[in-house]
Structures are given as structure tokens and as C-alpha cells.
Amino acid sequence: MASESPRGPNIRELESLRIVRKDQPSRSLIPYMIVAAVAGALAFAGYEIYLHTLGRPLEVETSTAMLIAAEQPRPLLTGSGYVVTRDKYITVGTKILGQIIEEPIEEGRHVKKGDLLARIDDRDYQAQLRQSFADRQLAAANLELAEAKVLRQRELFRQHVISQDQLDVAENASSVARANLNRAAAEIAYARFNVSQCKIISPINGVVLKKYREQGDTINYGGDIEPGGGSTDIVQLADTDDMRVEADISENDIAKVVMGMPATVVLDAYPDRNFDARVVKIYPEADRQKGTLKIEVKILKPNLAIVRPEMSAKITFMAAAAGSPQQPIIVIPKNTAIRNGPGTFVWIIRDGLARRVPIMTGRELESGLEVRSGLAGGETIIVTPPDSLLDGEPVARKAS
Secondary structure, eight states: OOOBTTSSSSSHHHHHOOOOTTTTTOOOHHHHHHHHHHHHHHHHHHHHHEEEEEESEEEEEEEEEEEEEEEOOOOEEEEEEEEEEETOOOEEEEOOOOOEEEOOTTOOOEETTTTTEEEOOOOOHHHHHHHHHHHHHHHHHHHHHHHHHHHHHHHHHTTTOOOOHHHHHHHHHHHHHHHHHHHHHEEEHHHHHHHHTTHHHHHHHHSEESSOOOOOOOOOOTTOOOTTOOOEEEEEEEOOOOOEEEEEETTTTGGGGTOOOOOEETTTTTEEEEEEEEEEEEEEETTTTTTTTEEEESSSSTTTTTTOTOOOEEEEEOOOTOOOSSOOOEEOGGOOOEEEEEEEEEEEEETTTEEEEEEEEEEEEEEEEEEEOOOSSOEEEEEEOOOTTOTTTTTEOOOO
């Protein structure tokens, strides 16, 4: 048996008697575990704060973009008159004489600007044009000869062979030749104009009211013509681009009629058809004997198949209640519009999200601010939105 060391039991034997707990963490891991526990607690607290604050949509005060409908106008005044056109009636003719060889129009036919109304035999005018070209060629040849002669005469005068009078005669002949060339050019322009006058075209979009000439007629000064036409007149047109009704209104009622006022036109021939119209002209002079003033209303969408010049018609002038809009308008609260430099915008709620919408504003009304574009009416408008509001941020209406 081995003897014990004088210092006591063996160290290995003592270590073998120590009890080690396997679930006890190493002392080197304790600081990391503490940090992880603190981070977890902070994350949990942050999550709770997010759920109770930031996680919820931002509550905002809202209003509505109101669509105010126009009030239906009411009859105010009636009158009777006749259908006319803006330019009344236009008589189209020619400035030359000749025989009409083509006239593809009839009364009541609608024509467009540039359509052929009539054609005059232009053979003699074409001949005059060709003669004018020949005269110009002759004048150009004479000018060339005269200028060459002037050059020779100047050289002879420099050599004291001819006198000053002889040189002056040569230079004058050159000037006359140049004037003849200019006259020939003017004759060409005049002959071309005569040729162009042989083709008469419509200057407007209109309807043929009356033909003063027929195909085969010869236009000459003092010849037989239809009543109301001049010696060179061919056709009378009415402008169909602007159909109107002209009526006389009593002086006592004229104060009720204003420019742009809505009206309704009913033709006596078609009492079941109504046409919308607007007042476009109020004549400046009254009729002293009748005690009336002439006005004109424009038919907005005339049916040219039935609306014809000189037809009798009745006009009903319409007026809305005082202060009511003539057209539907969109109104928002004044404090919802935000100006940013040259532009203006509002915040609306769409699908639970805040959206920034550019708008164009109009008049300031008692009920709010008119919006002319950008909104259709019925949108939910955010009142006094916070400066930090972002486009697309979740929002909710604030509980009332």
C-alpha cells in the first residue's frame, strides 16, 4: 500500500470527488445571454407600441367633394320670329361676261366651301392669256435689242462720234422697251384673273336659296335676270354653319334678355321638335314705331333637313333662379385646397390610402371652393392633412 504524501491527499483524487452540474452554463456565455434577454424585451415592447400606435391607420378628419347639380331653367319670356343665318344671304356672281356651260346646283342643295357653282366658257379668255404671253416675249426681245444699242451708243459717244441727243434717244428707247415688258406682265396677270373668274366656287358652307341663271344663259350687262339679282349674279346662298332665329322683343321686356341666355326654339312647321339655342346678338337700335328691339338666338344643333331659312319659329327664353349654377359644379371646403407653387392639390382617401390629387380651382363660393378639373364629385377629402402625410399612406376617418 502506497504511502500518502505528506501534503495531504492526491489532487487527482480530490478532483474525482467533485460533482459537476451539466445544465449550468459556462461563465463565458452569461454576458451574451443577458444582452439577448434585454434585446428581446425591447423588441417585444416595440412590437406592442407598433400594434397600439404606428400599426394602426392614421386617423384624419374628412369632408366630401360635393357635386351641385344645375337647376333646370324656367320659361321667362316668349317671342316669335324667322330663321336666318349669321351672314344673312350671300349673292355669288362673276366679274366677267360669257355663256354658262356648267351649273351643277339646284335650289335647296347643300354645298361646301370650294364646291363648283357654275362654269363660264373660257375659250376666249384662254386665248387672251396666250396672247399676253406672246406680247411679253416680244417686249422682252425689244428690251434686249434696245439695251444692246444703248451700250454701243455710249461707246460711240465716248469716242465723240455721236452727239448727246443721239445717246439720249437710245436710252429713252431702252426705257420704253422695259415699260412695255412690265405692261405685258400686267396683262398676263389680268388675263389669268379673267380665266379664274370663269369658275365660280362657293365661298361658304351653305344651302342654295335661289338661282338667277341657268345653264346656257349668257351673262352680259343689262341682260334679262331674275328679280333681286344683279347683271352678273348667278346664285344666292345661306350660311348653314350658323343658323339663327331673329325676333322682335318689346322694349318693356328687353331688360330680361342678356347675352348667352339659354332659349328654346320651336318651328311652326314642326311643333313637336325643340332646339336648344343661346342669345348671340342684341341689336343696338330700337324700332321707334313698333317699340321693339331686334335680337338673334343661335340654334346650337340645327337639323338642316328641317331647319330652313325664313321659316317662322317661336322662341322661349329660359332663366334659372337667382344665384343657381347654370352648369353642374364640384365644391370642396376652402381649407382643403393646398397651394404648392403654381399648382394646387388636395388629399383624398382612396381604398384606405391617402392620395395626392392635383386640381384646378375656380370661383370662391359661399358653400366652398369650386373645382373645375381633377375631381368628379363624391370623393372623400382630407381636411387639414398633416405635413408629414405621404402618398399611399394608410389612413382612416376620424370617429365623430
